[in-house]
Amino acid sequence: MVSSLERTGAQLYERMARVVPGGVNSNVRLEVAQRYFSHGSGPWLWDSEGRDYIDYVLGQGPAFLGHAHPRMLAGVTESIATGMTFAAQTEIELEAAESLVNTLGWAQMVRIGMTSTESVQAAFRLARAATGRRLFLRFRGQYHGWLDNVLVNAQEPWPRVASDGQLASSLDESITIEWNDLEAVREAVAVHPEQIAAIITEPMMLNAGAILPQPGFLEGLREISKEHGIVLIFDETITGFRLGLRGAIGRFGVEPDLAVYGKAVAGGFPASVLAGSTQxxxxxxxxxxxxxxxxxxxLSCAAIVHALTIMHTTTIYDDVERTGEQLMASLRGLFAEFNLPLQVRGVPAAFHVAFDTAEPVTSFAELQRADADRYRRLVPHTIEAGVWLTGRGIWYVSGAHDDATNDATLVRMKMALTEFVKHERTE
Ligand SMILES: Cc1ncc(COP(=O)(O)O)c(C=O)c1O
Incomplete structure (x- = not known):
């Protein structure tokens, strides 16, 4: 039990760090190690000291329906009351698989897993089994999980390992190139003839910036992979069920051979999906x-079934599009009012805010023009004002955000920017 006298984040952290390394169970959370939330509801979070926040992190994406969605809670609770794992099949599992296949449209089969990290590895294994080849081609700044063969430090000189204990040799499995550069893809394929099993890409780059595919890029990947017998994998972990019911595939109209889903697919509950052709x-x-x-x-299957039902039967995608669009426009107006060179780029469901020049950003290299440290210095002020963000610049909008949260966000962001500007002046 945590006593009521020990509720500040700093105090809880001190206890946690004694029993959990760094005080966190995922290294991604090290920057917020002293932050403790007691609960969430819709687009709101409350910390252990009772302060509220409008949440644009959404658990790094999964809470697309908002926190503690009543229909999700009711449906999932009813299902798990019958037990959780039987080492055999369940009817809810069949329902989830059929619902996924029917919803996705382009894929005939799915395998349901726990994390996208695992489902990405399953995709590589399939691609290698199908082609008898070893290498995969991936793009600078994209994230496909924390395991040795995919974790990469994309900063100069790149690519290199991103963790102590990570085998440098595991990066020999991949070729890393800049995104949105078809010439570089063609060159890599030419340099490694009949050796590339798979090309893996986020179909919209959301782990670094919120960078849209250039016109023709995804089509080009499709063409090159078909021509050279390479398996094309879309990592839709973030884009899936967020950019629309059919994710980035529906939005951009290009179908891969395999796709990985996670995060939003189970409305905030843990699940991942690998989808593809029967073959x-x-x-x-x-x-x-x-x-x-x-x-x-x-748990996973009930969550998928209920999340998909909500996505199918509500106006969530129109709502997110409208709310997000308005928020992007209002933020642009607010940043201009403060004369701050903050750019807002992306789509209403997931956009990126950065201090940079106004030129288009099409790759990780171009994203480096942004003053990432200055944005990171802004975030403590937004958190103080009650807008929950991370230092990476990504803002996720959920179906629970609305006009009221947009209005409240603007008021809070105004307070944050006022303090930020004051702070910068006195530095
Ligand atoms: C595009 C992408 N792929 C894979 C992963 C790994 O997912 P998980 O953390 O569920 O293993 C992530 C996580 O953020 C991701 O954004």
Whole structure:
């Protein structure tokens, strides 16, 4: 029990850090190690000291329906009351799989897992099994999980390992190039003839910036991969079920061979999905292994079923589009009022705010023009004013955000910017 006398983040952190390294269970959270939330509801969060925040982090994406959505809670609670894992199949699992296939439209089969990190590895295994090749091509600044073969430090000189203990040799499995550069893709394919099993990409780059694919880029990837017998994998972990029911595939009109989903797919509950054609996916029923004790648990499957039902039967995508669009426009106006060179780029459901020049940003290299440290210095002021953000610049909008949260956000951001400008002047 945490006593009521020990509720400040700093105090809780002190206890946590004694039993959990760094006081966090995911290294991504080290920058907020002293932050403790007691609960969330819709677009709001409350910290352990009772302060409220409008949440634009949404658990790094999953809470697309808002926190503690009543229909999700009711549906999932009812399902898990019957038990959680049986090491065999359940009807809710069948329902989730059929619902996913029907919703996605482009894929005939799915495998339901726990994390996108795992589902990405399953995709690589399928691609290697199908092609008999070893390498995969990936793009600078994109994230595909924390395991050795995908974790990369993209800062100059790149690519290099991003963690102590990570095998440098595991980066030999991949070729890393800048995104939105088809010439570089063609060159890499030419330099490694018949060696590339897969090309993996976020179809919209959301782990660094919120960078849209240049016209023709995804189509070009499709064409090159088809021509060279390479499996094209879209990592839709962030874009899936956020950019629309059919994710980036629906939005940009290009279909991969395999796609990985996570985050929004289960409305904030833990689940990931690998989707693809019968031809590729049915290898899992033959010699290609994909396993996991918690894969397709009742919890994950019920969450997928209920999240998809909400997404199908409400106006959530129109709502997010409208709210996000208005928020982007109001923020631009506010930044101009303060004479701050902050740019807002992306789509209403996921956009990026950065201190930079107004030129278009199409790659990780171009994103480096932004003054990332200055944005990181702004964030403590937004948090103090009650707008929950991380230092990475990404803002996620949920179906629970609305005109009222937009208005409240503007008032709070005005306070934050006033303090920020004052602070910069006295530095
Ligand atoms: C595009 C992308 N792929 C994969 C992952 C890994 O997902 P997980 O943290 O569920 O393993 C993430 C996580 O942020 C992601 O953004």
């Amino acid at each position: 590729l996916m049915s290898q899992f029923a033959k010699g290609t292994n994909h396993s996991g004790t918690f894969n397709a648990s009742v």
